[in-house]
Amino acid sequence: MSKDYTSEHLRAELKSLADTLEDVLDTSTEKSKGELDKLRNRAEQALRESRARLSNAGDAISHQTREAAAKADNYVRENPWTGVGIGAAVGVVLGILLARR
Template sequence: MSKESSSEHLRAELKNLADTLEEVLSSSSEKSKTELDKLRHKAQAALSSSRERLGDSGERLAQTTREAAAKADDYVRENPWHGVGIGAAIGVALGILLSRR
């Protein structure tokens, strides 16, 4: 699943959750106890699903970050002088930016 479709799916789930909660809050006085129980169950299911999705997204992000860090570490270990040069260039750029303040 691509990031864009995953993001769209998550937005749709959160909208569904918000709509369900809005329905529960706006019509609580007009509904019978059974209808309220059904709405409450629907809201709990949507919330649970959204929490699960957010947890999965966070885990995927953490995994991607770990992989990127490992690749960067491998690159620096294989090409140490490139790493030193890149670090020096970043340091010079930051020094210039900070000295302008």
């Protein structure tokens, strides 16, 4: 299952879930038992689907992070002095930024 999990996609998924749950809460006092059961089932289904999609997105992000870390590790092992230079440059920039506060 190769889906592109962007932050916009995840926001839309969470908004859809929130809208469904909001609909259940807003109309719960006006509906009959049968209608409430339908709304509840719809909300439960939306929650299950959102959990599955978010879990898949988390797995994909975790996999991408591990790949990036492995590539960075390989690069530093092949070019140790470049890695030291990059680390020093990042340290200097962070030091300057933190000293400004």
